[in-house]
Amino acid sequence: MRLAVIMAGFGGQGVMSMGQLLAYAGMFEGKEVTWLPSYGPEMRGGTANCTVIVSDEPVASPVETKPDACIIMNRPSLDRFEGAVVPGGLLVINTSLCDKPASRGDLRVVALPATDLAAELGDVRVANMVALGAFLAVEPVVQAASVVDALKKALPAHRQNLIPLNERALALGAETARAQLTA
Amino acid sequence: MSGKVLMKGNEALAEAAVRAGCRFFFGYPITPQNEIPEYMSGRLPEVGGQFIQAESELAAINMVYGAGGAGARAMTSSSSPGVSLKQEGISYMAAAEVPGVIVNMVRGGPGLGGIQPAQSDYFQATRGGGHGDYRTIVFGPATVQEMVDVVGKAFELADKYRTPVVILGDGMLGQMMEPVVLPEPIDPASLPPKAWATTGTGGRRPPVVINSLYLDAAECEAMNRRLQAKYREICAREQMAEIAFPDSEYFVAAYGTTARICRMAIQEARARGHRVGLLRPVTLWPFPAEAFETVIGRAKGFLTVEMSLGQMVEDVRLVVAGRAPVSFYGRTGGVVPSSDEILIEIEKMVEGGGSM
Known part of the structure; x- marks a missing residue:
């Protein structure tokens, strides 16, 4: 098993931390992982992206030009990365901030309003967790419980109170994705 | 873990x-x-x-x-x-x-x-x-x-x-x-x-001096x-290197992150039946000449890949010394080579395109 996912969105949407949590979760499950961020001017406010690879074998290259999946948090990211995904790969699109549908017909697509769903949960900042939950429902490369474990390790003591909210966000994303796939 | x-x-x-x-x-x-x-x-x-x-x-x-x-x-x-x-x-x-x-x-x-x-x-x-x-x-x-x-x-x-x-x-x-x-x-x-x-000195020994000035040429030469x-x-x-698939006929020489991308290309090349290995210097100086010597007897070619337009390849050519063709592929200025690009270069090498 080897899965490469690119996560992309505006700076501030939690794209980098979403990737780190996936990498942490993979490591907790004993898998090989790499997390490679874009670190150019985009991290100062433009579009940001990171590449996460989770594998049973040591990861050769941390760079992936043909990812198995992309989590698209805004419209510019769809324009940039849709063409890169391998045929049959997965696109998770945050329709709250992406008004264009996927144009390719050879991909599996989960389109969900992650930012609006997060707002309904009470905090738009967990939009990344909604999207990650949707992704993991389709590509269960790690257990959602491992992501929660990762969050417990990553958050400082005074932020541990945010864990239930993040768990709800992951679950809501997963439910939404499953409903779409069975519809 | x-x-x-x-x-x-x-x-x-x-x-x-x-x-x-x-x-x-x-x-x-x-x-x-x-x-x-x-x-x-x-x-x-x-x-x-x-x-x-x-x-x-x-x-x-x-x-x-x-x-x-x-x-x-x-x-x-x-x-x-x-x-x-x-x-x-x-x-x-x-x-x-x-x-x-x-x-x-x-x-x-x-x-x-x-x-x-x-x-x-x-x-x-x-x-x-x-x-x-x-x-x-x-x-x-x-x-x-x-x-x-x-x-x-x-x-x-x-x-x-x-x-x-x-x-x-x-x-x-x-x-x-x-x-x-x-x-x-x-x-x-x-x-x-x-x-x-x-x-x-603590008053117990003569002072030690750290210096790089030698005005007397003979003394400066002795220092050298x-x-x-x-x-x-x-x-x-102190030479350090890694050789992956040492029994290969062809080798990609690369270091650092470039070597990782090469490893991905090599996996694909081997899946296509090419006998290609990786020779990865860990010490760049001293250059791991000894590692090259262990494979040179059967090596039919070397491809050096760098994120530069050809620097380490000079050391590879010095070590190989004409005993096998050495080709080069590089991207530079912050552009990272893709494994697909490297795979194309590997196939060129295997098909006999390597130049001395």
Whole structure:
């Protein structure tokens, strides 16, 4: 098993931390992982992206030009990365901030309003967790419980109170994705 | 996974330095290595060390010269344009035989260049870099774990040979996260005493002098001969390389993150039936000639891949010395070669396109 996912969105949407949590979760499950961020001017406010690879074998290259999946948090990211995904790969699109549908017909697509769903949960900042939950429902490369474990390790003591909210966000994303796939 | 932590390359390197007994860090900010000074600024005071953000790169390297001359394990880090500024100090350290570790998270150049990963400082690092007849030991790690491992080795060799040691990373290696196992910390007080260090005479012995000025030409030549004897010993003893699939007929030579992308291309090439291996220098100086010798008898060709337009390939050609074709593929300026591009070059080599 080897899965490469690119996560992309505006700076501030939690794209980098979403990737780190996936990498942490993979490591907790004993898998090989790499997390490679874009670190150019985009991290100062433009579009940001990171590449996460989770594998049973040591990861050769941390760079992936043909990812198995992309989590698209805004419209510019769809324009940039849709063409890169391998045929049959997965696109998770945050329709709250992406008004264009996927144009390719050879991909599996989960389109969900992650930012609006997060707002309904009470905090738009967990939009990344909604999207990650949707992704993991389709590509269960790690257990959602491992992501929660990762969050417990990553958050400082005074932020541990945010864990239930993040768990709800992951679950809501997963439910939404499953409903779409069975519809 | 016990003991594994997920760390950014720059932070892992910094923590490894602290665990190797480094207690003094001097630096000046530059992307893409700022996490190293950031980490050190918080970490060193916890272990009784000193962090100084210097007024310039030149000041920073001369602080390393001073701390190293006083016997401490000291480090500086920067990225390409900043490392150019440090070269004068590195030359002085080489001449005065002062240990120290210099980290270069290489970015695209020349000039201010860009901030994306590159390997175009290979010549600068492996040929000395500053003025005079000297070399520095140079490591080119390929993973965050290997970066952690070579930091300890760098401090060890710097002390053993009393010489500056360079760690050549790149922006990608510094910024990416991978699981690492950190080494047990070394207490600097447990390290062997350095009789040559300027620690104060205490009134009990004549003063020691650390100096690189030799106005008498014969004395200056003698200093150079002493350095060269040391470099020959380093070449004989300290070469490090990895060979993957050593029974191959063709080899890709690459170091650092480029070697990882090559490994991906090699996996695909082997799946297509090509007998291709990887020869990955870990020490860039001394260049691992011995590793090349172990495969040269059956090698039908070498392909050198770099994030430069052809630097390490010169060392590969020196070692191969016409015994097999050596071809080259490079991207530069911060552009990272894709495994598909490399695969095309591998197939060209296998199909007999390699040029001498």
